[in-house]
Amino acid sequence: xxxxxxxxxxxxxxxxxxxxxxxxxxxxxxxxxxxxxxxxxxxxxxxxxxxxxxxxxxxxxxxxxxxxxxxxxxxxxxxxxxxxxxxxxxxxxxxxxxxxxxxxxxxxxxxxxxxxxxxxxxxxxxxxxxxxxxxxxxxxxxxxxxxxxxxxxxxxxxxxxxxxxxxxxxxxxxxxxxxxxxxxxxxxxxxxxxxxxxxxxxxxxxxxxxxxxxxxxxxxxxxxxxxxxxxxxxxx
Numbered sequence: 001x002x003x004x005x006x007x008x009x010x011x012x013x014x015x016x017x018x019x020x021x022x023x024x025x026x027x028x029x030x031x032x033x034x035x036x037x038x039x040x041x042x043x044x045x046x047x048x049x050x051x052x053x054x055x056x057x058x059x060x061x062x063x064x065x066x067x068x069x070x071x072x073x074x075x076x077x078x079x080x081x082x083x084x085x086x087x088x089x090x091x092x093x094x095x096x097x098x099x100x101x102x103x104x105x106x107x108x109x110x111x112x113x114x115x116x117x118x119x120x121x122x123x124x125x126x127x128x129x130x131x132x133x134x135x136x137x138x139x140x141x142x143x144x145x146x147x148x149x150x151x152x153x154x155x156x157x158x159x160x161x162x163x164x165x166x167x168x169x170x171x172x173x174x175x176x177x178x179x180x181x182x183x184x185x186x187x188x189x190x191x192x193x194x195x196x197x198x199x200x201x202x203x204x205x206x207x208x209x210x211x212x213x214x215x216x217x218x219x220x221x222x223x224x225x226x227x228x229x230x231x232x233x234x235x236x
Contacts, residue, residue, distance in 0.1 A: 023212050027065070033108075035212060036144060037065035040182070041084070042210035043221055044073070049180050052077040053096035055138045057129075057174070058113075059120060059167055060145030060184075061101035067113045070099045070142070075112075102129055120145065120166060130174070137176040143167040143183045146219075157190035164194050164222075172201055172227055180225045186218045198224045 023035035032038075044050050050073050058067045072084035074097035099113045102125070107115055114132060118125030145167065147159035164183055171181040181202070185194050198205045202224030209220045 032065045032068055033063040034065040037069045038212035039210040039221070040066050040069050040142060042212055043182055043208055043223065044069075045083075046208060047180075047206065047223060047225075049140055049182070049223075050074065050077065051139070054140055055098045055133070055136065056100070056140040056142065057133065057138055057170075058099060058101040059141065059143040059170070060103055060163075061115070062103035062105040062107040064101065064107050064110050064113075064115075066142055066144055067099055067101045067110045067115075070140075071110060071112045074099070100129070100132055120170075121162075126170070133174060137179065138171075138174045139176055139179050141167065141171040141175060141179070141181045143181070146184060146186075153189050157186075157188060160186055161190050161194060165197070168197060168201055168224075171224070175227050177227050178225070179227060180223060183222050183224075184219055185222050187220060188218055195222065198222050201228055202226055203228060 021035065023038050027033070027035045027037060030037075050056075050070070052074070054074065056070050056074075058070065061067050069084060076082070076084045078097065099110075100116070101107065101110065101113050102116045102118065102120060104117070104119050106117055109115055116125075116129060116132065118128065120126065120129075143163075145163045147156070147163060149156045149159075164185055167181065167183050171179070175181065181198075183198075185191060195205065195207065203226035204224070206223045206225075207220055208223060213219055213221075
């Protein structure tokens with residue numbers, strides 16, 4: 001079979017899976033920009049990460065589904081509801097919560113979310129993000145960052161590790177001592193080293209693969225809670 005035919009077959013299979021995916025259909029119904037919202041919702045419901053009045057930072061935020069989920073969740077908590085609304089609620093006072101989103105790609109605004117565009121690996125971008133956060137420590141950092149994969153395992157593992165290391169360093173610097181980091185990683189080369197890195201930096205570490213994550217995907221999510229430091233901004 002030619003490369004062109006294989007590519008067309010893969011594209012047709014992906015399109016079929018996409019349009020028949022129940023999470024894609026639910027995202028369309030509930031107004032989320034992607035099915036990824038349900039991955040974060042499952043993680044949050046399993047581990048109870050969100051509380052009223054939190055400050056959260058969303059790294060690798062585009063197209064914005066995680067920021068949407070966090071915004072809806074914090075508004076629901078402020079209104080005394082048990083879970084996020086299925087659709088965006090009318091504007092409400094923030095009740096102390098903030099969601100700050102960053103991505104290399106442009107992202108359509110999310111109501112109530114502070115959106116920044118730039119490369120997280122760029123020191124100037126990181127400095128702008130830190131300035132936006134200010135001196136108050138953060139409750140939750142979520143990272144759905146992932147590199148463009150080449151198919152070369154060693155190279156891809158190094159790219160994934162670099163992004164995870166950046167997310168961990170950011171979290172350790174800005175989180176409250178009891179804060180949490182949710183970070184996308186991939187099973188395969190380098191995975192065990194990333195787990196060990198989390199264990200060095202956080203008192204509690206859990207790996208979780210939400211049902212909304214496709215079975216054939218190598219992605220999973222590491223959650224670290226409780227920074228091993230004397231306070232926000234400290235390092236172990």
